[in-house]
Amino acid sequence: MDSNLGEVAKTNTVLLTGGTGYIGSHVAVELAMSGHSVVLLDNLSNSRASVVDRIAQITCKPVQFIRLDMLDYEGLCAVFEQYNFDGVIHLAGMKAVGESVEKPLEYYRNNVGATINLARCCCKYNVVNIVFSSSATVYGTNANMPLCEDNDTGCVNPYGWTKLMSEQILRDVARSRKDCNIALLRYFNPIGAHSSGLIGECPNDIPSNLAPYVLKVASGQLPYVRVFGNDYDTVDGTGVRDYIHVVDLAKGHINALDKLNTNCGLVTYNLGRGKGYSVLEVIAAFERACGRKIPYKFVQRRAGDIAICYASVDKAREQLGWQAQYDIDQMAIDGWKWQQYYVKNLFNE
Ligand code: NAD
Ligand code: UD1
Numbered sequence: 001m002d003s004n005l006g007e008v009a010k011t012n013t014v015l016l017t018g019g020t021g022y023i024g025s026h027v028a029v030e031l032a033m034s035g036h037s038v039v040l041l042d043n044l045s046n047s048r049a050s051v052v053d054r055i056a057q058i059t060c061k062p063v064q065f066i067r068l069d070m071l072d073y074e075g076l077c078a079v080f081e082q083y084n085f086d087g088v089i090h091l092a093g094m095k096a097v098g099e100s101v102e103k104p105l106e107y108y109r110n111n112v113g114a115t116i117n118l119a120r121c122c123c124k125y126n127v128v129n130i131v132f133s134s135s136a137t138v139y140g141t142n143a144n145m146p147l148c149e150d151n152d153t154g155c156v157n158p159y160g161w162t163k164l165m166s167e168q169i170l171r172d173v174a175r176s177r178k179d180c181n182i183a184l185l186r187y188f189n190p191i192g193a194h195s196s197g198l199i200g201e202c203p204n205d206i207p208s209n210l211a212p213y214v215l216k217v218a219s220g221q222l223p224y225v226r227v228f229g230n231d232y233d234t235v236d237g238t239g240v241r242d243y244i245h246v247v248d249l250a251k252g253h254i255n256a257l258d259k260l261n262t263n264c265g266l267v268t269y270n271l272g273r274g275k276g277y278s279v280l281e282v283i284a285a286f287e288r289a290c291g292r293k294i295p296y297k298f299v300q301r302r303a304g305d306i307a308i309c310y311a312s313v314d315k316a317r318e319q320l321g322w323q324a325q326y327d328i329d330q331m332a333i334d335g336w337k338w339q340q341y342y343v344k345n346l347f348n349e
Helices: 022-033 051-059 073-082 097-102 106-126 158-176 210-218 246-260 279-290 314-320 326-343
Strands: 014-019 037-042 065-069 084-090 127-137 181-187 190-192 224-230 241-247 267-271 298-301
Touching: 014 051, 014 181, 022 037, 022 051, 037 314, 037 326, 073 106, 084 106, 084 246, 097 106, 097 127, 097 158, 106 127, 106 158, 127 210, 127 246, 158 181, 158 267, 181 246, 190 210, 190 246, 210 279, 210 326, 224 314, 241 246, 241 326, 246 314, 267 314
Parallel strands: 014 037, 014 084, 037 065, 084 127, 127 181, 181 267, 190 241, 224 298
Antiparallel strands: none
């Protein structure tokens, strides 16, 4: 275990796993800004240590970070020994769908293993409030739009199964321990970045998701966007998804923590905007944001894609008092700001 803490006094605080990642860094900012004390935990397999300083720069507060692989159960126990966590937000995991098809065992081992170790520690150290980052992917090919939390689930790739299995594990933990409160948050398509431009998504390889790919084209690192199919039954023939600003998504975690404090047991919420945008509408928003043409070409549909996917957000609005605020233009503006910072300052880090 590698920590920047040394010996610290026990304080009430939130453990944020995957805390240096794309979504985790934004959740860390929102936690700090809403008065929570937070400990970030990450093995840095898909993120950089420098983000810790950038989170501190945004929040003007010191940030505690522990470098640890969650598969190291003894190490995780040591972290729980060190603090009195009053809640855990579990985001650590591998998230590339294509890679999960090539390396299924790595995905099951890492994602399901991390969830089991975390749940074991929570039970052992009586940490009863847990927020888990699930995904709209658990709805599989369900075509009932908008997707509601009680719709059928089912997955089409190992990544999705790791999310559904983790949900089931946590559901069973909640059944076995009546004092346990767990929020399963099903994210739709988070894009954009913090308005400071200091944190955002930085994929190691060529991105497979639309927004980071568009940003690489916009900044001249890739020649054109491949639009996967223009013959879907949608507004312009291209795929429609429920994009949500990552800051809105991050804020949803604070509402979820508040909900857990009401002793609600196990709860499930979609975090989306409840509105779909097509691939061409997304490209147009990024063109407006960066003030230049973004070249694209239509290519074959991507295997496993569905035409349209968007959330029902009624339950989160009614029960969490949470609703996304930012529109697609703000997502593009903030994403572009971050991309410029990244190219200038972090590209060769
Ligand atoms: P990310 O890769 O940026 O962040 C995940 C972090 O987890 C990384 O920093 C990585 O180093 C860390 N990690 C992975 N395995 C670990 C382990 N064994 N021990 C400790 N740290 C480990 O991804 P993200 O986009 O921020 O996603 C966060 C979570 O949200 C993931 O669980 C992901 O599956 C889920 N999610 C993401 C999206 C999305 O579109 N980004 C959508 C739905 C769900
Ligand atoms: C994908 C995953 C999903 C995961 C989510 C977040 C698949 C099939 N689904 O969702 O499980 O939870 O990412 O990590 O991989 N597109 C292009 N060109 C590109 C990239 C994407 O046209 O280069 C299109 C897609 O066809 C889709 C839309 O853009 O219509 C969004 O794609 P993407 O960003 O990959 O997200 P999802 O497919 O919704």
